[in-house]
Amino acid sequence: MSDEEDIILADLDDEELVQQMMDDLYDGMREEIEEGVNILLERGWEPYRILTEALVGGMTIVGADFRDGILFVPEVLLAANAMKGGMAILKPLLAETGARTIGKMVIGTVKGDIHDIGKNLVSMMMEGAGFEVIDLGINNAVEAYLEAIAKEQPDILGMSALLTTTMPYMKVVIDTMKDQGIRDDYIVLVGGAPLNEEFGRAIGADAYCRDAAVAVETAKTFIARKHNQAPA
Numbered sequence: 001m002s003d004e005e006d007i008i009l010a011d012l013d014d015e016e017l018v019q020q021m022m023d024d025l026y027d028g029m030r031e032e033i034e035e036g037v038n039i040l041l042e043r044g045w046e047p048y049r050i051l052t053e054a055l056v057g058g059m060t061i062v063g064a065d066f067r068d069g070i071l072f073v074p075e076v077l078l079a080a081n082a083m084k085g086g087m088a089i090l091k092p093l094l095a096e097t098g099a100r101t102i103g104k105m106v107i108g109t110v111k112g113d114i115h116d117i118g119k120n121l122v123s124m125m126m127e128g129a130g131f132e133v134i135d136l137g138i139n140n141a142v143e144a145y146l147e148a149i150a151k152e153q154p155d156i157l158g159m160s161a162l163l164t165t166t167m168p169y170m171k172v173v174i175d176t177m178k179d180q181g182i183r184d185d186y187i188v189l190v191g192g193a194p195l196n197e198e199f200g201r202a203i204g205a206d207a208y209c210r211d212a213a214v215a216v217e218t219a220k221t222f223i224a225r226k227h228n229q230a231p232a
């Protein structure tokens with residue numbers, strides 16, 4: 001059909017391979033993405049570098065073309081599926097770098113929202129950094145969050161939203177926690193492409209994190225602060 005079939009990924013140099021992986025992600029080619037990830041690992045690339053440069057980099061291009069009406073939902077779903085294939089290989093490797101459990105997080109995408117790639121990435125990176133993560137998946141109503149935090153007693157509650165129509169729901173969750181007098185028992189972190197720091201502050205979250213790496217750093221900072229404040 002196209003020249004694509006003739007390309008041998010292993011013959012490409014690193015830069016060409018990453019470029020090709022971005023194209024393959026765009027075309028939703030899961031097997032090629034998995035192969036590319038494995039080749040980069042064999043070449044000694046750090047899992048985190050593969051994740052950010054090849055996979056997240058590729059998804060950024062998909063996002064721009066989706067926004068501009070060049071790609072549509074079915075194609076984006078295929079790209080997301082390819083990305084998940086790559087992430088599945090990297091997940092155990094990222095987790096390996098973590099030592100003992102340094103804290104516990106409950107995380108989920110809010111009600112009405114089914115985007116989960118960013119949330120999954122945050123989960124993976126948090127696990128990699130040594131946190132225990134309870135992932136509630138997508139489309140979580142306030143009851144689901146409350147039930148999970150009551151049961152799991154995490155240090156951190158994380159909420160994700162990718163739609164401007166679903167992000168206000170985070171405030172519903174935080175306000176309900178306030179009403180029940182449990183808001184300050186948890187560190188609340190929020191994230192997702194349409195959010196910003198101001199929004200995080202306005203809804204009463206402890207912090208907005210622009211990406212998974214910032215989420216890990218922020219979580220560690222808050223956990224350290226919590227431990228310093230804890231009665232001896």
Ligand code: B12
Pocket residue numbers: 056059062063064066067068073074076077080107112113114115116117118119121122157158159160161162163164165189190191192193194208209210211212213215
């Ligand atoms: C992939 C995708 C989809 C896939 C989702 C597949 C999946 N399993 O997730 C599918 C095709 C299903 C989809 C559907 C829709 N989508 Co969509 N989608 C995207 C796209 C292209 C990429 C999102 C993504 O995965 N990014 C990659 C990840 C790694 O980035 P991230 O999610 O931002 O996460 C990072 C940070 O934000 C942060 N983070 C995220 N969550 C959290 C949580 C915590 C606690 C913390 C600390 C940090 C954090 O860390 C992450 C890692 O670094 C975006 C475009 C974009 N620019 O975001 C549109 C986008 C979000 N979608 C959009 C739309 C409109 C829709 C639909 C309504 C389309 C439709 N007409 O049906 C539906 C909505 C369905 C629903 N009810 O949720 C719009 C939203 C516009 C708006 N103003 O709200 C966007 C912005 C595209 C656009 N420009 O038009 N979509």
